[in-house]
Amino acid sequence: MPAGACTRGRLCANSRRRAGMARAQDSTRGRVGDLVIVEGHRIGESRRIGEILERLGEAGHEHYRVRWDDGHESVFYPSSDSTIQRAGRRKKTK
Secondary structure, three states, X not given: OOOOOOOOHHHHHHHXXXXXXXXXXXXXXXXXXXXXXXXXXXXOOOOEEEEEXXXXXXXXXXXXXXXXXXXXXXXXXXXXXXXXXXXXXXXXXX
16 A cells, blocks of 8 residues: 555545645735735625735735725735636736
């Protein structure tokens, strides 16, 4: 059996699940140039879009300096209503 191979089915499934969660967490980490998209909190509120200018904090506690589409800058802490879109994958707007 190869080194590091699972010997029990349940342990293998847990290992795969943890690996998937780690990949998902890594994908939410922003880099300079990436876009932050925050959905509106109330009906009628539009989404906010900003560009990450600087990554702050330590791994697992990242926050960002962001320039929003209205021109102002702020420190942003990601939450459940926000997504980070990699630079270069911007959707065309009409």
